[in-house]
Amino acid sequence: MPKILNGRTLLGVLLAVVAAALVFSPSGPTPTSKVDDFRLLDHNGRSHWLGEHIDEDRIIFVAINHQCGTQDALQAMAKLQSDFPQAPAFYIAANPTQEREAFKTIIGGSNNKAPVLMDTSLTISRSLGLESAASATSVRPRDGLLTPLLKGLDDCQNPQPNGSELDYERDILPIIDDHCLACHTENRWVKIFKNYRAVRGWSQMIRQTLRTQRMPPGGYDPHVGAVEGGYTVKEMDMLLQWIEAGLPRSGDNDPLPQMNVDRIAVQNNPEDWGEPSVVWSMTTPDIIPAEGPDVYQYTQIAGPTPRDIYVSKIRMTANFKVAHHINLMVLDRPFSELTEEQVFKKGQDQFMRVRKINSKKGEMYHDHEHDPTIKVAHEIFEETILMTANRNKGLEMDFLVGPNRAIIIPKGSYLLLESHYGSSGKEESSTSKVLVFEHTEPKAAQIVERGCLYRGGFKIPPNKRRFTMKTAVDIEDDILLVRIAPHMHARGRSAKYIAHFPDGTTRVLLSIPYYQYKYQRGWEPKPHIFLPKGTRLETHVTYDNSKYNPINPDPTQWVYNGSSRAEEMHLPRFHFIRLNQEPK
Amino acid sequence: MTLLLLSILTACSSLFLDVPDFKRPNTAGEIISLHKMGDDATALVLISHGVDCPVIQQYSPIIKEMAASFAPKGVRFAFVNANTQDDAQEVAADLKEYDAGIPVFLDENQKMSMALAYKTTSETIVIDPKTWTIKYRGAIDDQIRYAGRLGKPRHHYLKDALGDVLAGVPVKTPSSRAYGCAISYLD
Numbered sequence: 001m002p003k004i005l006n007g008r009t010l011l012g013v014l015l016a017v018v019a020a021a022l023v024f025s026p027s028g029p030t031p032t033s034k035v036d037d038f039r040l041l042d043h044n045g046r047s048h049w050l051g052e053h054i055d056e057d058r059i060i061f062v063a064i065n066h067q068c069g070t071q072d073a074l075q076a077m078a079k080l081q082s083d084f085p086q087a088p089a090f091y092i093a094a095n096p097t098q099e100r101e102a103f104k105t106i107i108g109g110s111n112n113k114a115p116v117l118m119d120t121s122l123t124i125s126r127s128l129g130l131e132s133a134a135s136a137t138s139v140r141p142r143d144g145l146l147t148p149l150l151k152g153l154d155d156c157q158n159p160q161p162n163g164s165e166l167d168y169e170r171d172i173l174p175i176i177d178d179h180c181l182a183c184h185t186e187n188r189w190v191k192i193f194k195n196y197r198a199v200r201g202w203s204q205m206i207r208q209t210l211r212t213q214r215m216p217p218g219g220y221d222p223h224v225g226a227v228e229g230g231y232t233v234k235e236m237d238m239l240l241q242w243i244e245a246g247l248p249r250s251g252d253n254d255p256l257p258q259m260n261v262d263r264i265a266v267q268n269n270p271e272d273w274g275e276p277s278v279v280w281s282m283t284t285p286d287i288i289p290a291e292g293p294d295v296y297q298y299t300q301i302a303g304p305t306p307r308d309i310y311v312s313k314i315r316m317t318a319n320f321k322v323a324h325h326i327n328l329m330v331l332d333r334p335f336s337e338l339t340e341e342q343v344f345k346k347g348q349d350q351f352m353r354v355r356k357i358n359s360k361k362g363e364m365y366h367d368h369e370h371d372p373t374i375k376v377a378h379e380i381f382e383e384t385i386l387m388t389a390n391r392n393k394g395l396e397m398d399f400l401v402g403p404n405r406a407i408i409i410p411k412g413s414y415l416l417l418e419s420h421y422g423s424s425g426k427e428e429s430s431t432s433k434v435l436v437f438e439h440t441e442p443k444a445a446q447i448v449e450r451g452c453l454y455r456g457g458f459k460i461p462p463n464k465r466r467f468t469m470k471t472a473v474d475i476e477d478d479i480l481l482v483r484i485a486p487h488m489h490a491r492g493r494s495a496k497y498i499a500h501f502p503d504g505t506t507r508v509l510l511s512i513p514y515y516q517y518k519y520q521r522g523w524e525p526k527p528h529i530f531l532p533k534g535t536r537l538e539t540h541v542t543y544d545n546s547k548y549n550p551i552n553p554d555p556t557q558w559v560y561n562g563s564s565r566a567e568e569m570h571l572p573r574f575h576f577i578r579l580n581q582e583p584k
Numbered sequence: 585m586t587l588l589l590l591s592i593l594t595a596c597s598s599l600f601l602d603v604p605d606f607k608r609p610n611t612a613g614e615i616i617s618l619h620k621m622g623d624d625a626t627a628l629v630l631i632s633h634g635v636d637c638p639v640i641q642q643y644s645p646i647i648k649e650m651a652a653s654f655a656p657k658g659v660r661f662a663f664v665n666a667n668t669q670d671d672a673q674e675v676a677a678d679l680k681e682y683d684a685g686i687p688v689f690l691d692e693n694q695k696m697s698m699a700l701a702y703k704t705t706s707e708t709i710v711i712d713p714k715t716w717t718i719k720y721r722g723a724i725d726d727q728i729r730y731a732g733r734l735g736k737p738r739h740h741y742l743k744d745a746l747g748d749v750l751a752g753v754p755v756k757t758p759s760s761r762a763y764g765c766a767i768s769y770l771d
Contacts, residue, residue, distance in 0.1 A: 190636050201669025204766035214730060518731040551732030
């Protein structure tokens with residue numbers, strides 16, 4: 001026991017009380033147990049976060065199983081909903097295979113509706129003290145205090161997590177390598193995965209990020225469909241179960257340091273990228289003072305380009321200590337020909353103006369009233385932004401168009417860098433560089449086009465917890481969708497991309513139930529998605545302008561559409577290949 | 585067991601009659617003492633520190649500025665580092681980056697942090713060295729969150745608590761939720 005027992009503190013008394021409590025109630029949740037924060041998807045794929053209910057007195061959780069004791073759970077819910085009519089209530093199902101469809105049927109046919117939280121790791125129910133069907137507990141969200149309510153059925157126990165059978169080297173390192181290390185090597189962010197010792201020291205924080213589904217960033221729902229480099233529910237559950245089981249390992253061997261070395265080697269010289277054929281660089285560095293407000297700087301770094309450039313890969317560098325993001329934009333005229341007013345006029349939309357000048361196609365859908373019903377944009381608009389590098393995006397500082405694919409920067413283009421800087425506490429300089437790797441056989445390459453389904457002119461009322469919006473486009477050519485990148489700002493909460501096919505069927509292409517402004521990522525559906533001519537592509541997004549959004553700059557204000565961080569945006573971006581391309 | 589202990593300690597931390605002395609090495613290997621630090625101080629601010637935690641990194645300039653502005657009023661700042669994965673050189677390098685001249689208690693066996701019931705880095709405690717009681721526990725302010733930060737803080741918890749302590753009045757907001765990197769207490 002610590003030396004401090006000798007101090008004149010109450011600590012000694014407390015320790016004695018704790019010891020007594022442990023002796024007299026060896027197991028089960030005591031009224032003093034607490035549950036740590038968590039976030040789970042429900043049976044409809046919506047994301048629920050305990051921390052959001054901070055102002056509620058209590059939340060009710062009822063354990064449910066689709067195979068046994070289902071009726072008991074429904075009845076338990078009925079009783080508790082009438083006992084605590086004000087309290088938000090959730091079912092929670094400890095089940096690695098989710099069974100969303102089964103629960104849709106069960107809940108759909110019942111009078112006791114509530115979201116069924118998918119506790120696939122089996123660890124969240126346990127941390128709530130719920131071990132069997134129809135057991136129930138109440139949580140005080142402010143501090144996680146648990147009050148057990150119902151004991152549940154002895155003959156319908158939750159399955160046990162098997163974390164103690166998992167092994168560091170055999171089971172866990174491959175997951176870390178595939179889904180964490182790309183961003184967490186020593187030369188990138190937060191050196192959590194240097195070696196076993198570091199993982200152990202960081203384990204409570206890793207546990208927290210997994211329980212709240214903040215890491216790996218991106219918040220996409222793997223249940224909807226696979227994406228390139230995406231994680232599975234099972235992988236993340238194994239990681240969490242392994243940590244809960246005390247990070248078991250079978251020997252002293254630790255390949256993690258070498259895995260870091262290998263990763264860094266690839267990052268520095270990605271596979272066989274070779275030498276870039278074009279390098280654009282700022283001629284004078286941007287200086288970012290030690291303190292001050294965020295700034296956007298614009299630097300034209302090239303143009304007019306002497307020929308068509310078939311881009312196969314791009315790498316962008318900047319001083320990411322101070323650069324939040326840099327955007328590389330393709331303009332069809334010099335930046336100097338865009339007037340100050342066009343570019344900087346406050347309250348207007350940067351992206352739109354630049355693109356309006358650049359775009360040769362169609363009419364932009366742009367309404368000036370708040371109208372949350374669906375409107376149709378006639379075309380996916382040509383994207384001005386070629387690539388965004390963002391210090392929180394990990395590997396996307398490198399941009400791969402994909403095997404045998406290319407993006408064209410047309411002859412006569414001007415390249416503009418938009419750099420968004422924030423002070424770091426020390427004066428820093430940043431000299432951005434763009435390295436372009438061209439396609440070796442441009443004639444044979446599939447041409448990837450870039451488009452965005454922009455919606456402007458909206459405004460979100462103060463304190464609005466769920467603001468929903470839709471946009472849509474009718475696809476006029478057979479295309480293959482190769483990448484989807486949501487873009488909203490700090491109030492962005494969720495995004496869904498849906499295709500209505502000409503044959504009348506509908507499919508959700510990608511769902512981001514938990515959008516995180518800080519870690520904006522683009523996703524490549526696996527396999528790529530064929531959208532025949534006549535398909536309607538829809539986006540459904542929600543924003544949270546309430547105080548329950550922890551990064552909301554000011555919930556008391558109307559939020560207008562605009563490109564600054566304080567404003568909101570809806571600019572999902574798509575990469576696609578036209579299937580009946582004219583041969584070049 | 586550790587976790588249960590911790591949560592009870594946290595719940596009851598306001599019951600501390602007095603904070604005992606702690607002696608720990610700093611990054612230069614010299615032993616520093618908490619009570620000695622309090623000898624000539626009007627208030628002590630103890631901040632849980634961890635290398636590479638994005639939250640505490642973003643707070644570094646803010647901490648530096650506060651330490652400087654409260655120094656003339658006799659307030660002293662110190663860090664406590666309980667991370668088993670951080671060695672002394674790494675801690676020194678991390679602190680040097682912001683050059684705030686704030687000492688750090690290297691709490692290698694984690695017992696100081698456990699006794700102070702720290703749950704996460706950036707968690708801040710204000711101690712009145714006249715009585716050795718804890719007057720405030722929680723966040724520095726509410727500006728920095730896990731996946732983002734507010735343009736400016738809405739609540740200046742630490743600044744306000746120090747103001748109250750220096751004025752000799754009860755602290756109006758004696759606790760708040762600290763965001764930071766959860767400390768892993770290992771046996």
